[in-house]
Amino acid sequence: MTMVLAEANRGADEEARQIERLLLLDKMKLGPIGYFAVLANDSDDILAIGAARVLIDQDAAPEWVWDRIVALSAYPSIQSRAFDFFISNFDYERARTALETPLRASADLIERQLASIFTVAPPETIDI
Secondary structure, three states: OOHHHHHHHHHHHHHHHHHHHHHHHHHHHHHHHHHHHHHHHHHHHHHHHHHHHHHHHHOOOOOHHHHHHHHHHOHHHHHHHHHHHHHHHOOOOHHHHHHHHHOOOOOHHHHHHHHHHHHOOOOOOOOO
């Protein structure tokens, strides 16, 4: 019985996360920069890293996202880009902080992503 409840809770949590992701589509009316700025603040680091990379690569990160970019500098794909971004914007304090942020292993994110892929039930298939 406990296992059934745990499965039901996990399914409900997954459904809530999917609905939350759909609600992010409402942010599209903010335009690409606004949308990616909102995603950069997402609690899911995988989404946040992707969004931060877009903003940094386009040199379009709004100032209210800069602290989040510094926090994401713990990931190798962000750190050097964040440093260059802050230097180009003359924010030397954030550039130094981004560069001094200890790196997290990318393996953590990869394992989490793989775990999320394999926990989703495979779609039903119909033989034709």
